[in-house]
Amino acid sequence: MPKQRYTIRQRLIKECEKGFFEAAKRYAEHQSTGPFGIHELEMYYNALQYLYQNRYLAPRSRLPFSTDLRDRVLEEYSAHHFKSIMHITPAQFASLVELISRSSQFRPKNDNFPQAPVEIQLKVALFRLGTKGTAVEKVAWVFGVS
Template sequence: MHENRYEQPRNTLPRGPAYLPHVLTTLKRGRADHFRQALRVSPPTFDALVTELQNDPIFFNDSNHPQLPVDQQLAVALYRFGHDGNAASIQSVANWAGLGKGTVHLITRRVMTAVLRPGFMQSAVRMPTPEEKDEAKHWVRNHSCRRWRHGWCFVDGTLIPLDQRPTWYGESYFDRKCNYSLNFQVCIIH
């Protein structure tokens, strides 16, 4: 038992063909709408994210444990983040990507580590410059209600459902729609 860690013989789960390569090749080049539906970002945004994240040290380790390319890891994480309910389960994401459940968990952790690094956050999340604010005000004045002429941004909030109740302070995550979720606000200039 100490040697094998299992009392019963293990039955491996046969894997079907992965949809991930199809999304990153065919859909990315020929059907941006389907690519966006799967990963919730456009192909140019996806490529920009890969370019920004690909040199993060989290994606490099010793040659004994090679990792998937950064674009595949980012695609798995985005697919997981873009779905909820049964579609967001680790098994469902693993089936979609043709990977093991443990690999999906590791990939998600790596991508979030890279995204939350101060260097990436400073380059990706920033307040607009005074010139950008003026340009946005000009756009609002010409394309919207005159009373909003001093406005320069739009704020939108959305709930990101969690697949289970968080262990710490779980009741704080219970929302008005009777789900556990995070509230995410985005501020957008035109």
């Protein structure tokens, strides 16, 4: 079985939980001798509360991207260059868009979550399927989608 990988946040939670339980045990053992360890318990409690309430420990920022390839550049390429990227000719692409645009699978099911136009969905899918081993993040960056 492969070794389990933990995120930094998961490791911190694990360590804080362990520390909290050890501090609680010490506190229970020495409670009769005075206020031993209450501050340590509070420290672990506050750390755990923060970790449980915050999914990300560092601020997140959106990566810049461009839609030029998707919207402008591909249309300017010759049929040969278009085919080298999309693996079908522009005429085949247009036919395929016409064919699948009638399908309900390419229309949004909920107005609160709009879908990209069929042309964009098809470009992304063809590029991803035609490039062996290209990471999803790179495809999203190249085509300006998330």
